[in-house]
Amino acid sequence: xxxxxxxxxxxxxxxxxxxxxxxxxxxxxxxxxxxxxxxxxxxxxxxxxxxxxxxxxxxxxxxxxxxxxxxxxxxxxxxxxxxxxxxxxxxxxxxxxxxxxxxxxxxxxxxxxxxxxxxxxxxxxxxxxxxxxxxxxxxxxxxxxxxxxxxxxxxxxxxxxxxxxxxxxxxxxxxxxxxxxxxxxxxxxxxxxxxxxxxxxxxxxxxxxxxxxxxxxxxxxxxxxxxxxxxxxxxxxxxxxxxxxxxxxxxxxxxxxxxxxxxxxxxxxxxxxxxxxxxxxxxxxxxxxxxxxxxxxxxxxxxxxxxxxxxxxxxxxxxxxxxxxxxxxx
Amino acid sequence: xxxxxxxxxxxxxxxxxxxxxxxxxxxxxxxxxxxxxxxxxxxxxxxxxxxxxxxxxxxxxxxxxxxxxxxxxxxxxxxxxxxxxxxxxxxxxxxxxxxxxxxxxxxxxxxxxxxxxxxxxxxxxxxxxxxxxxxxxxxxxxxxxxxxxxxxxxxxxxxxxxxxxxxxxxxxxxxxxxxxxxxxxxxxxxxxxxxxxxxxxxxxxxxxxxxxxxxxxxxxxxxxxxxxxxxxxxxxxxxxxxxxxxxxxxxxxxxxxxxxxxxxxxxxxxxxxxxxxxxxxxxxxxxxxxxxxxxxxxxxxxxxxxxxxxxxxxxxxxxxxxxxxxxxxx
DNA sequence: TTTAGCACTCGAAAATAAAGAATGCTAAAA
DNA sequence: TTTTAGCATTCTTTATTTTCGAGTGCTAAA
Numbered sequence: 278x279x280x281x282x283x284x285x286x287x288x289x290x291x292x293x294x295x296x297x298x299x300x301x302x303x304x305x306x307x308x309x310x311x312x313x314x315x316x317x318x319x320x321x322x323x324x325x326x327x328x329x330x331x332x333x334x335x336x337x338x339x340x341x342x343x344x345x346x347x348x349x350x351x352x353x354x355x356x357x358x359x360x361x362x363x364x365x366x367x368x369x370x371x372x373x374x375x376x377x378x379x380x381x382x383x384x385x386x387x388x389x390x391x392x393x394x395x396x397x398x399x400x401x402x403x404x405x406x407x408x409x410x411x412x413x414x415x416x417x418x419x420x421x422x423x424x425x426x427x428x429x430x431x432x433x434x435x436x437x438x439x440x441x442x443x444x445x446x447x448x449x450x451x452x453x454x455x456x457x458x459x460x461x462x463x464x465x466x467x468x469x470x471x472x473x474x475x476x477x478x479x480x481x482x483x484x485x486x487x488x489x490x491x492x493x494x495x496x497x498x499x500x501x502x503x504x505x506x507x508x509x510x511x512x513x514x515x516x517x518x519x520x521x522x523x524x525x526x527x528x529x530x531x532x533x534x535x536x537x538x539x540x541x542x543x544x545x546x547x548x549x550x551x552x553x554x555x556x557x558x559x560x561x562x563x564x565x566x567x568x569x570x571x572x573x574x575x576x577x578x579x580x581x582x583x584x585x586x587x588x589x590x591x592x593x594x595x596x597x598x599x600x601x602x603x604x605x606x607x
Numbered sequence: 608x609x610x611x612x613x614x615x616x617x618x619x620x621x622x623x624x625x626x627x628x629x630x631x632x633x634x635x636x637x638x639x640x641x642x643x644x645x646x647x648x649x650x651x652x653x654x655x656x657x658x659x660x661x662x663x664x665x666x667x668x669x670x671x672x673x674x675x676x677x678x679x680x681x682x683x684x685x686x687x688x689x690x691x692x693x694x695x696x697x698x699x700x701x702x703x704x705x706x707x708x709x710x711x712x713x714x715x716x717x718x719x720x721x722x723x724x725x726x727x728x729x730x731x732x733x734x735x736x737x738x739x740x741x742x743x744x745x746x747x748x749x750x751x752x753x754x755x756x757x758x759x760x761x762x763x764x765x766x767x768x769x770x771x772x773x774x775x776x777x778x779x780x781x782x783x784x785x786x787x788x789x790x791x792x793x794x795x796x797x798x799x800x801x802x803x804x805x806x807x808x809x810x811x812x813x814x815x816x817x818x819x820x821x822x823x824x825x826x827x828x829x830x831x832x833x834x835x836x837x838x839x840x841x842x843x844x845x846x847x848x849x850x851x852x853x854x855x856x857x858x859x860x861x862x863x864x865x866x867x868x869x870x871x872x873x874x875x876x877x878x879x880x881x882x883x884x885x886x887x888x889x890x891x892x893x894x895x896x897x898x899x900x901x902x903x904x905x906x907x908x909x910x911x912x913x914x915x916x917x918x919x920x921x922x923x924x925x926x927x928x929x930x931x932x933x934x935x936x937x
Numbered sequence: 938t939t940t941a942g943c944a945c946t947c948g949a950a951a952a953t954a955a956a957g958a959a960t961g962c963t964a965a966a967a
Numbered sequence: 968t969t970t971t972a973g974c975a976t977t978c979t980t981t982a983t984t985t986t987c988g989a990g991t992g993c994t995a996a997a
Contacts, residue, residue: 300959302960303959304958304959313970313971313972314959314971314972315961315971315972315973316969316970316971318959318960318961319961319969321960322960322961332960333979334977334979335960335961335976335977335978336958336960336977336978337959337960337978337979338958376826410747411747413745415741415755415757417741417757423757423763425745425753425765427747427753431747431751431767433747433753434765435755435763435764435765436707437707437761437763496707513862513865513866517858517859525853525855525858528847528859529844529858532843532844532847532858533844535843536842536844632989632990634989634990642939643941644990645939645940645941645992646938646939648990648991648992649938649939651991652991652992662990662991663948664946665945665946665947665991665992666946666947666948666990666991666992667946667948667990668989668990
């Protein structure tokens with residue numbers, strides 16, 4: 278257990294380092310704790326023994342260790358209130374009634390990325406586990422249709438369909454009716470195989486140009502799944518400006534992770550509430566912290582996340598994300 | 608006018624530099640031209656006087672100047688055939704019948720980005736100048752609708768609509784009918800103002816819950832324009848690996864340009880055919896070359912582009928892009 | 938017109954030096 | 968027992984110098 282003075286000291290060191298990005302030396306603190314630098318050094322040394330602080334080299338000042346950040350977040354940090362300025366910027370977007378909720382989130386995260394100088398990630402609703410609840414077709418001309426697929430969670434996607442031959446509108450509506458009868462309730466990522474095994478055998482009995490129609494629909498449905506995940510990022514470059522990412526190789530590494538769909542998708546939040554993954558706790562990169570939380574729109578879950586250096590302004594970020602999610606839920 | 612030997616020399620220097628990224632000295636060439644390094648030096652000097660070559664410092668080897676690259680592209684370069692290996696990789700995607708054309712383009716550009724180590728940009732159809740040709744509405748439940756808007760060029764978008772109160776299906780279809788009557792033929796980015804000035808005055812006479820419906824549609828249409836441009840990039844990190852981008856500041860500059868929607872959108876091709884913009888000829892960055900060309904799907908134009916260092920493998924890139932556009936047009 | 942030879946320039950990398958910020962430790966002071 | 972002053976030590980950063988080699992331009996001879 279830490280003494281009060283150790284806690285004070287630790288808090289000062291972490292917050293000073295978060296702000297300055299430079300190892301914190303003993304002299305810089307002694308005024309604030311009313312004691313000599315030698316005393317501070319002794320205390321620093323014991324905090325290091327506890328694994329909360331580290332040195333970058335043998336005679337350097339101290340920086341928080343990963344364990345230190347974790348301890349800070351769990352036990353030391355005091356949640357702040359949103360500053361007036363921050364609130365003002367966000368409120369403008371929140372109050373804009375003409376924006377869809379998903380766009381409100383996007384804009385808010387853009388603003389937050391800018392305010393904090395971290396990188397924002399928005400992972401839209403994943404429709405993998407959605408069930409098809411309705412399929413509709415809108416004719417455009419002789420050869421082109423638009424198929425619209427609606428899921429039980431209200432997710433909608435559309436796809437252009439090109440017919441390889443002329444087909445009567447009667448045949449089209451028959452096919453759509455059939456698809457609706459057979460496919461409703463199917464998970465969206467299984468639709469194409471359902472088409473093959475349930476619709477194909479039947480369609481040939483009822484519909485004249487069944488080959489053309491079947492092929493067209495099969496190809497269209499085949500791709501609904503792939504477009505499902507909507508990923509958005511803002512402020513990629515912000516994080517690259519942080520002093521911890523000032524080597525060419527590190528920057529390239531981060532940029533290449535930003536670009537990797539799988540890695541970014543992996544940020545999707547699993548747990549409820551705001552979760553903080555420091556360094557090796559996250560799957561993105563050992564040198565960063567990922568803070569993420571779920572949001573729900575129309576029953577579909579999405580994730581918003583901020584990626585920054587481990588030396589993140591934790592309480593501010595948490596306050597901001599809280600504010601967003603609270604407002605979304607209204 | 609250049610002598611034959613000057614042309615040969617120039618070609619060798621440019622291609623050597625494209626390949627090695629290191630200034631080319633006189634000694635390295637003398638074997639290939641059967642003369643001494645002193646002779647090469649004299650010729651290099653005159654090519655420099657013509658503005659085709661540059662030195663990085665007073666006693667360095669030569670590199671092509673911007674004007675030199677331009678001359679190389681216009682007069683020296685001989686178009687290559689696609690290598691068997693390159694063709695094989697692309698053919699796999701082209702032949703995949705289950706892919707929509709736009710996805711074929713996307714995948715192909717991903718492959719090309721990987722093969723060349725440059726960055727690919729795909730700017731999908733811009734719907735700014737599309738005219739609305741049809742509006743449809745699909746009810747999902749009591750409170751939710753999906754509006755689908757189809758343009759004269761076959762572009763389709765959809766938007767979820769949430770009704771702030773209960774509205775009869777009759778009212779909804781009346782409204783849609785009205786919208787269709789009044790709005791068809793309007794440019795898509797003017798729809799919301801048309802709604803306000805043409806539909807609003809009339810709707811109140813015919814429809815019960817006109818306020819709710821009007822607001823819902825107004826908000827939905829308001830955003831069709833913003834989602835119009837589909838931008839996709841592949842291999843962002845590739846270009847950052849090129850030796851000319853090995854300073855932290857330059858990398859940050861490029862990444863931040865990649866992130867800027869306006870700058871990226873500005874890449875959209877204006878002219879027909881494959882166009883090459885070297886260094887200051889492009890609006891992206893003086894240190895890069897942008898090669899771009901239009902493609903057409905269903906009457907809508909898009910752009911594919913490759914961004915690389917000025918020291919680009921011009922003939923290979925041109926061959927690749929040619930191959931893509933030719934195959935798309937079939 | 939071409940070539941050999943030579944002085945010269947410059948960049949990249951390695952070596953050296955100097956300044957400064959912190960530390961740990963020890964012994965004295967509180 | 969705790970705190971502090973003092974000091975040698977360690978290590979980073981920055982600047983300076985040195986060295987090495989690649990490449991050039993020029994001149995005079997082939």
